Amino acid sequence: MVNYQDGDIQTAWDEIFGTFEQYRIAIANIAAAYPDIKSLEVRYSDMDTYDTDFAMFVLDNPDRCLKIGQDCVHSLMPPSWDGKDRINLRVVGLPRDAKVDIRRLRAKNLGKLVAVEGLVRKVTTVRPRMTHALFNCARCGAEQWVSQKGMLLNEPMMCVNPDGSCNKQSTRFILNDKESKYIDTQKIEIQESPEGLRGGAQPERLAGFLEDDISGAVTAGNRVTMNGIIRSVEKPDRDKSTVFDIYMDILSIEFEQHEYDEIQITDADEKRILEMSKDPELFRQIVASISPTIYGLDEVKEALALQLFGGCHKDMDDGTSIRGDMHVLLIGDPGVAKSQLLRYMSSLAPRGIYASGKSASAAGLTAAAVKDDFGDGRWTLEAGALVLADKGLACIDELDKMTTQDRSSLHEAMESQKISVAKAGITATLQCRCSMLAAANPKYGRFEDNDTITNQIELPPALMSRFDMIFVLTDRPDKKKDRDITEHILKAHRRGQARMIKEGMDLQGVDAGLILESTEDICPHFDMETLRKYVAYSKRITPVMTDEAARIIEESYLEIRKMGEGQNKSVPITARQLEAYVRLSEASARMRLSYVVTDADANRAVDMVEFYLGKIAAPDGGQWDIDRVATGVSKKDRDTVKIIRDIVDEFGADTGMSAEEILKHAISQGVSKDETLKVIKKIHEAGDFYSPMAGVYKRA
Numbered sequence: 231m232v233n234y235q236d237g238d239i240q241t242a243w244d245e246i247f248g249t250f251e252q253y254r255i256a257i258a259n260i261a262a263a264y265p266d267i268k269s270l271e272v273r274y275s276d277m278d279t280y281d282t283d284f285a286m287f288v289l290d291n292p293d294r295c296l297k298i299g300q301d302c303v304h305s306l307m308p309p310s311w312d313g314k315d316r317i318n319l320r321v322v323g324l325p326r327d328a329k330v331d332i333r334r335l336r337a338k339n340l341g342k343l344v345a346v347e348g349l350v351r352k353v354t355t356v357r358p359r360m361t362h363a364l365f366n367c368a369r370c371g372a373e374q375w376v377s378q379k380g381m382l383l384n385e386p387m388m389c390v391n392p393d394g395s396c397n398k399q400s401t402r403f404i405l406n407d408k409e410s411k412y413i414d415t416q417k418i419e420i421q422e423s424p425e426g427l428r429g430g431a432q433p434e435r436l437a438g439f440l441e442d443d444i445s446g447a448v449t450a451g452n453r454v455t456m457n458g459i460i461r462s463v464e465k466p467d468r469d470k471s472t473v474f475d476i477y478m479d480i481l482s483i484e485f486e487q488h489e490y491d492e493i494q495i496t497d498a499d500e501k502r503i504l505e506m507s508k509d510p511e512l513f514r515q516i517v518a519s520i521s522p523t524i525y526g527l528d529e530v531k532e533a534l535a536l537q538l539f540g541g542c543h544k545d546m547d548d549g550t551s552i553r554g555d556m557h558v559l560l561i562g563d564p565g566v567a568k569s570q571l572l573r574y575m576s577s578l579a580p581r582g583i584y585a586s587g588k589s590a591s592a593a594g595l596t597a598a599a600v601k602d603d604f605g606d607g608r609w610t611l612e613a614g615a616l617v618l619a620d621k622g623l624a625c626i627d628e629l630d631k632m633t634t635q636d637r638s639s640l641h642e643a644m645e646s647q648k649i650s651v652a653k654a655g656i657t658a659t660l661q662c663r664c665s666m667l668a669a670a671n672p673k674y675g676r677f678e679d680n681d682t683i684t685n686q687i688e689l690p691p692a693l694m695s696r697f698d699m700i701f702v703l704t705d706r707p708d709k710k711k712d713r714d715i716t717e718h719i720l721k722a723h724r725r726g727q728a729r730m731i732k733e734g735m736d737l738q739g740v741d742a743g744l745i746l747e748s749t750e751d752i753c754p755h756f757d758m759e760t761l762r763k764y765v766a767y768s769k770r771i772t773p774v775m776t777d778e779a780a781r782i783i784e785e786s787y788l789e790i791r792k793m794g795e796g797q798n799k800s801v802p803i804t805a806r807q808l809e810a811y812v813r814l815s816e817a818s819a820r821m822r823l824s825y826v827v828t829d830a831d832a833n834r835a836v837d838m839v840e841f842y843l844g845k846i847a848a849p850d851g852g853q854w855d856i857d858r859v860a861t862g863v864s865k866k867d868r869d870t871v872k873i874i875r876d877i878v879d880e881f882g883a884d885t886g887m888s889a890e891e892i893l894k895h896a897i898s899q900g901v902s903k904d905e906t907l908k909v910i911k912k913i914h915e916a917g918d919f920y921s922p923m924a925g926v927y928k929r930a
Contacts, residue, residue, distance in 0.1 A: 247306060296321075345455050349618050359413055364410045365403040368403060369389065414445045417440075450660060451661055461476065463477060507822055534575055537667065553647050555813075558697060560703060562705070563704055572626075595640070613660065620661050629670045773826055774827065775816075783812065786836040814839065819831045
């Protein structure tokens with residue numbers, strides 16, 4: 231590498247600032263608007279265009295080069311410029327080979343200019359940091375300036391009064407904090423992005439310091455690229471240690487412009503992606519690539535495929551926003567592969583976070599208040615799983631095992647995709663623009679078709695109604711299905727065994743090659759990396775609905791609404807499901823990389839919504855009633871409640887009625903015994919009935 235002298239570095243900066251017109255304009259703007267503008271951003275590509283060797287030299291010797299660069303900028307300011315005013319020189323757009331994973335930072339990176347990508351986990355408030363301290367000698371009053379570096383105040387060792395009256399030995403100095411010079415500083419902590427971690431690795435963290443005009447620009451949950459110099463700092467132990475911590479002195483910070491910029495899509499990848507999108511069998515192939523070791527569950531896998539692509543986020547004229555992310559809930563018996571699906575999807579999604587409700591708290595999902603590291607014990611926010619999954623997929627297993635207080639934190643996160651935090655004196659709003667895939671088990675072990683979902687699961691109806699699609703996965707003995715599942719599981723295990731056999735090994739009675747050949751159907755059609763890139767590419771597309779597609783969705787929605795008219799008076803479907811239609815049709819168009827939502831996309835959305843509503847809103851094949859999910863009480867149950875209340879009001883207003891008497895009157899009005907007993911229990915638990923004596927009920 232070329233070794234540049236100070237004069238060569240100064241010449242290089244002068245030529246860069248003189249050659250590129252944008253820098254002349256930027257310097258003029260600083261002169262006119264200082265201190266509102268006090269930083270000059272230099273793109274690395276411009277330095278590379280001028281001289282590749284010089285650009286590489288800046289990466290290896292940033293302190294020296296940037297100091298000379300600042301002096302060059304000062305020399306270009308007008309004569310009226312005050313030389314004491316500080317101008318920051320910030321390098322942006324570092325090349326990919328200058329980007330280092332946090333876990334790969336080593337001693338060789340110390341003092342070098344590098345770029346680190348990650349999620350902002352923790353942010354402190356902006357504080358003033360003293361850069362030049364003015365001290366007065368306690369004996370003679372002589373002034374002395376001391377440059378300050380790091381976090382600990384550096385005092386003078388002796389008095390510098392030229393007349394020697396202190397004999398150079400004054401050891402007490404008074405800090406003049408009013409006249410001292412300060413700069414704004416903020417400490418942030420980032421962690422590795424979850425999509426870069428496979429195999430359950432613990433994400434590494436790195437602390438960094440933002441200074442001057444860029445401090446205060448970052449909030450917890452942001453995805454950023456930090457460009458800065460890696461420094462070492464001695465650990466604050468009682469005993470002197472030779473092992474040092476590292477931190478980053480941040481020069482510039484870049485916010486992620488696109489949702490999936492961290493996934494590199496080459497020209498060859500793009501060509502292959504466009505070829506994939508033209509295949510008429512694309513939808514079937516993508517569904518076949520989702521957890522192929524799990525047998526069946528075709529409708530669920532189709533929904534998960536559409537959730538992966540998602541609908542489009544929309545900002546309206548009045549400032550409101552409509553979410554495009556879809557939320558899916560899987561409810562089912564134990565052993566139907568819910569957890570396996572969730573883990574697979576968290577690995578497949580370009581940004582996936584997996585959490586178990588049994589071990590997750592509200593703070594762990596949303597945000598936690600923790601003490602900051604400036605030493606004064608203030609509180610700061612640390613982003614939780616939903617914030618870290620921003621613009622990705624949050625997979626939450628065992629949702630029903632969470633406490634009521636923890637579950638309540640999900641309501642706002644699912645609907646408005648924001649998390650409002652009021653903890654430890656901090657009031658803030660964090661973004662969590664993610665899709666949610668959740669799984670829950672029936673509270674009585676297995677799911678019963680003749681009862682409402684809300685009676686069988688420990689989830690409040692208000693939370694369940696926020697899911698776009700709810701699938702019930704049951705495990706019922708079925709001769710043909712059981713045989714197919716058994717064969718599929720055994721094939722998967724045999725293929726796994728055959729893959730582990732060493733090449734050239736001959737086993738008696740086993741043909742490993744034949745096993746691998748006969749179990750090809752268990753392999754995903756697209757490998758995980760290809761599908762992840764395809765999904766990332768599709769996020770660039772915002773499809774628009776055709777008139778025909780809008781008509782199909784409108785007719786389906788109104789037709790289902792019409793079922794609730796007349797004597798039924800039930801609510802078979804609500805506007806929340808109408809939005810699910812739109813999101814599903816947009817996801818279907820995105821899957822084809824189409825900018826237009828066609829009638830085929832609309833029909834796919836209609837089929838999907840009608841399938842899952844048929845399962846949860848009318849499990850017995852009768853009248854559709856979305857209130858089974860939205861409120862936990864169906865129209866039929868509400869009618870039965872009214873009948874039971876009227877019976878008690880009419881015949882037991884004074885003395886109350888026994889359960890047998892209520893049952894006799896209810897059966898005469900066409901209400902079954904089971905329904906009557908269930909409703910009596912529900913009314914009693916709700917507090918509308920009380921028991922003046924055992925077995926007798928009276929209106930409260």
